[in-house]
Amino acid sequence: MLILLNKPFQVLCQFSPQDGRETLADYVRVPNVYPAGRLDADSEGLLLLTDNGKLQHDIAHPDRKEAKTYLVQVEGVPDAEALARLQAPLNLGDFITKPCRAVRIADPAWIWPRNPPIRARADQPTCWLAITLQEGKNRQVRRMTAAIGHPTLRLVRSAIGGISLASHPLMPGEWMEVSPEDLRVQSS
Incomplete structure (x- = not known):
């Protein structure tokens, strides 16, 4: 079984109770499924859960990780040089990132409003990136955007391999079962 969950903002990526905070157990009441990877509480979007240990390993293990796409609203508008730095190996102090793909995108119309909304400043523009x-690694995208001078305001994981929220539109907290074959990205 493979479940696609649209993890809401501030929900912890665990099933065990935690000091009155919302967890995955508040949204997915399917026995014996576990997250294949994690999202920080302040990140939203696609999370895969499975009852298959091998599949969980294949999705989350560092040597076999599926490509993951994040839609990131950042403070300011990165120029071509900042985007080039983001895409190249970036030294974050405790590790150097692998090259990635990062492009500016139009505001994603299909993304739901966040509750609470991000802070807005009239004198500071924002833009969206697809990374x-x-x-x-832990908080990697946030650390990368901060390192190029454009702190993350909102982070939504939109795809893992061939599974995306754009093609499986779910509101935060909703989930559906998908096929493990959907993970494999179709070559073009």
Whole structure:
């Protein structure tokens, strides 16, 4: 079984109770499924859960990770030089990132409003980036955008391999079962 969940903002990526905070157990009441990877509480979007240990390993293990795409609203508008730095190996102090794909995109119309909304400043523009990684270290995307001078305001994971929220539109907290074959990205 493979479940696609649109993880809401501030929900913890665990099933065990945690000091009155919302967890995956508040949304998915399917026995014996576990997250294949994680999203920080302040990140939203696509999370895969499975009852298959091998599939969980294949999705989350560093040597076999599926490509993950994040839609990231950042403070300011990165120029071509900043985007080039983001895509190249970037030294974050404790590790150097692998090259990634990062492009500016139009505001994604299909994304739901966040509750609470991000902070807005009249004098500070924002823009959206699509960042695709082959790795996924703790808070990596946030650290990468901060390193190029454009802090992350909102982070939504939109795709893992061939599974995306754009093609499986779910509101935060909704989930559906998908096929493991959907993970494999179709070659063009």
